[in-house]
Amino acid sequence: MVLDRLKQVAQHVTGATPSPHPFDPLSAAEIEKAVALVNKEHGPLYYNAVTVLEPRKAEMLAWLTDPIHTNRPHRVADVVAIRKGGTVYDGLVDLDEDKILKWESNEGVQPLITMEDLQIVEHLVRKDPKVIEQCALSGIPKEDMHKVYCDPWTIGFDERFGNKVRLQQALMYYRPHVDDSQYSYPLDFTPIFNCDTQEIIHIDIPPVRRPLNQAPPNNYHPAAIEAEGGYRKDLKPINITQPGGVSFNINGRIVEWQNWKVHVGFNYREGIVLNNISYNDKGNERGIFYRLSLAEMVVPYGNPEHPHHRKHAFDLGEYGGGYMTNSLALGCDCKGAIHYMDASFVNRAGASQIIKNAICIHEEDAGILFKHTDFRDDSVIVTRGRKLLISHVFTAANYEYCVYWIFHLDGTVQLEIKLTGILNTYAMKPGEDTHGWGTEVYPGVNAHNHQHLFCMRVDPNIDGPENTVFQVDAKAGPGEVGSAKNKYGNAFYAHRTKFATARESMSDYDGSSSRTWEMANTNKINPYSHKPVSYKLVSREVPALLPKEGGLVWKRAGFARHAVHVTRYQDDQIHPAGRHVPQTSGEPSQGLPEWIAKHGDESIDNTDIVLWHTFGITHFPSPEDYPVMPAEPMTLLLRPRNFFLKNPALDVPPSYSLTPSQIAAKKGAVSNVDKASRAV
Amino acid sequence: MVLDRLKQVAQHVTGATPSPHPFDPLSAAEIEKAVALVNKEHGPLYYNAVTVLEPRKAEMLAWLTDPIHTNRPHRVADVVAIRKGGTVYDGLVDLDEDKILKWESNEGVQPLITMEDLQIVEHLVRKDPKVIEQCALSGIPKEDMHKVYCDPWTIGFDERFGNKVRLQQALMYYRPHVDDSQYSYPLDFTPIFNCDTQEIIHIDIPPVRRPLNQAPPNNYHPAAIEAEGGYRKDLKPINITQPGGVSFNINGRIVEWQNWKVHVGFNYREGIVLNNISYNDKGNERGIFYRLSLAEMVVPYGNPEHPHHRKHAFDLGEYGGGYMTNSLALGCDCKGAIHYMDASFVNRAGASQIIKNAICIHEEDAGILFKHTDFRDDSVIVTRGRKLLISHVFTAANYEYCVYWIFHLDGTVQLEIKLTGILNTYAMKPGEDTHGWGTEVYPGVNAHNHQHLFCMRVDPNIDGPENTVFQVDAKAGPGEVGSAKNKYGNAFYAHRTKFATARESMSDYDGSSSRTWEMANTNKINPYSHKPVSYKLVSREVPALLPKEGGLVWKRAGFARHAVHVTRYQDDQIHPAGRHVPQTSGEPSQGLPEWIAKHGDESIDNTDIVLWHTFGITHFPSPEDYPVMPAEPMTLLLRPRNFFLKNPALDVPPSYSLTPSQIAAKKGAVSNVDKASRAV
């Protein structure tokens, strides 16, 4: 609307803070405003989350298309709060009109466990007489209770307790010294904590007891390394510098880099959210993705003994990838020229709090981008690649997840995740058999088999919101060897299967057929290849969900049953395991299965769709992963196919180029070789 | 032997060149010495290859174990030569005793096509009257024959011509201007060239003719980019420097880096060969691999129309990954502080020739190596990774392959291959249907479907040569959901299948079970995990061979029928598609199938074995790949599992470390943050 434009002009003139972009996370001030409005009407409350409600897509697309003549979408806070006694409220607050749009109480629902929720438990566990008794049985005298630690987890789901009462399970550990890694001293019992009454309501005690581990500490801190011979001294520094500055521009939270344009959001659940990703194709700004995020994950552990089935953390839905985000340090987590963004959240009391340097944005050299030498005369071109990384790192109790969204010069978007941190461990008694459910990674320390399964949510916008998904399999051509149509047996082709409905789209990975999935705009045909413009999902780390059909994990983590699901776009379908994940029974299964049960026969052909991709690794621990795990990377690509008319990076200045005519003329080579390099 | 030791001492005293390491490639002087010895007895000859015969393993292991008291293995040249008339000779020359050990002529065998062999064809094709006639039919007047080019390929196998006569097929192109990319102007006919008589003996002409493409050039050279709007100007330099020098030491061709020790060899077939790879595990030098190389590859094209079935290049066995290696340029192909090694080969005339900077050795930063934050108090450790890359790049006519052998601090060896260069293209007439066998990547240009399948040869030496291979699959545990042993259905485990014989070892990839293969030493058990020490092959780009069973490619590329084959070690089993690959019919199939047919029932359990792994990608071209293809990476890992007692990189100095007691004391943090980094 003109009004909005006038407001912006006025801000420009008066020097006031510009309006936030509708995709921006709530600022600290907006969070506090939302809390004030809610508190006035409904307080006192414990705040679980106050986050931006992203604008409804229809409204947002209208505004993005014509911001001058369209109403700017209102800033709306999505509020989750808990009243003493346990009632959970979901609310919406319009921050432009200072108005509570929605305020609903919910039964049988538990919102995620915040860092503050986690921090409370250990303190109380140490004082609980029954816990003290169990510690004594394990061999820990009561005067050593300050050496007892716990990693509080959501309970997942336990049918004995249901979902009416908000619970945590305390995975118990011991530290001989405050600096010792507790994961070498797991205890064998599991207290259950009521978050509302702040009491231990039960302790799960295994039938076979395992006393406190007697092995010496297994540490990774400097004192331990020094005691074992010290640090290696022969690693010489590698300096990475950009004396001319970086190659990206940032306007608010919109990053522009090498024809790419992307809005970098962040929320407490998903962490980084990338919106409105476009590529400037020779002056034509073409939409590619409306939204990309890691939307959910589940880490099922494979030991069937009670109560390990409860270990299947939904780290995003049950704890929050944003809430658990590290404050990054320059020259540690990232090297080079770094731009950081902070993150603002609400705390339990309703105040805002900030994680400094939550998001890291930087460039890296990416090796050879393309090269070709003509064998006749050694005429050559060699051009180096570059990538832009938008990353955050979050700590989920023992594990860390490093998430890198990477933009490439060739139009590819890559998601790389590195797993590091510490294995979840359980106690073993001397000589105990793991029965294959885990590995003894250190004497007395059993690290259970587990999977890390991530669900990436892709809202494609391939030259517009009307898209269609095809499964593509490499297949041998028809005709037996010797037949006229396939005499030598070499025929093969890309077999394309269009997904007409969400139900049809539930598909698994097939490595042998090099299976990929194409998000295409069938209304727009590449004039050269006569194929629809598309982006292809190339993902090769796609294990099957190992927990069995009908079992607890299978029921709760419906998104993980298949590598790909495609649904018709709906504004509130963001969380594939549901809005509130802790203590869901999986009956019925929330999120994707629920949506597909309702809408699974609607057409998803040539309409606004969302692709959900579950990928990850199966982790059988070994001693090399311990006491702290070297980063294990996994990656996937979203690659342009028939989207561009040619390699879009041809105009990246070559390091060196020499043509046949220049060779003949003995002059004219183009050389931009890196002057900082040295031969040694 | 004492003699050898005395010789070395004498060299030390006299300052003479030290004896080459037995794994070293032949020097230029050694090549010329071998040629002189052969020429004297058997000349004149055209030389095809003069390369080191790697020492017999038993002899070499004895010498490596005790070089003082053991005879140093002799330097032996492995010679392939061709006499005018076509007879092929395989010879061995002992360079220490100046003696020809073997000289055999071979019938029906064609050694690989050298760069010189390739260079001859184009010149002769242009003068051939029948080719001139075909060019005229395509629309090229005879005065423009200098604008006609060809990429000569081996013929592969054509049953009409067999293998008695040495042949090449000429894939034909046209350049309007000498600097234009010929791949936009493919011609539709294929001359066949006799290398011995240097004549065109036949031309394959398709039933449907395709005239010369009339589309404008599609170029990537600077003049073309300038004409289209010029280069982008906003990419700021990234400088990578090592002011304190590099972290590796090189002694001869032995590279020592961060506990790793590896001999870097190079030959005309495989390119880089890594020998005797060991890791210094706290003073104990432990063997890991006796030899690693890319041993073969095949690139089958999927168009069944004649004569495209002949397009299935064995780039290593038919042309030589070493022969086709690029001379690398500082600051172009690699950035930072680079150590180069040259490569020496024989030429057709028997003289030595050198490729300068054939191998690049350098370090790169590798991001976060490990990190953990304690959520209680933000005590933290973050340690950055580093990698050592040993790489070469080779040009196979249109394509380039960039091969990176990468050593990591955590004990992992990674092989990364980037594909770049130019698609092989074929002519289309306007409106022609590709029938799904290819993609029109530019008007009139059909890029056929193809696979790039690489065969990595792994000779494991996991704490000694006696090793055993297990296939490992993630499997759900027994017991239905609800049963006592798997109540919640979450049980899963690593199902291990031991390969007892080569025949049993022929196995395919299974992505759904996260399939890996473990090379283990079952005689040595990890004291913590009680599992055998091992290295695990983690490879996720493993398409099935698409050409059908019984067809030409299936017969010739036996190695590509399965993801993994394991054979009992034999000294001369280096080349999985055979020693001389061009014009093999595949009846019988050479290399792996031949060896397994003979020895497939011998035990491969706890003995000296070789694992052959075929991996790669299926490539359905699109316009983005053209006119020069952005590098497409693929990778695999060899990871230590139960090999080390703990993460072997704990002694890498952390960027930052802070323990709970240091937080309490408010002092003592260890900080080595990178000072060159800057916030922007």
Ligand SMILES: [Co+2]
């Ligand atoms: Co893990």
Ligand SMILES: [Co+2]
């Ligand atoms: Co290709």
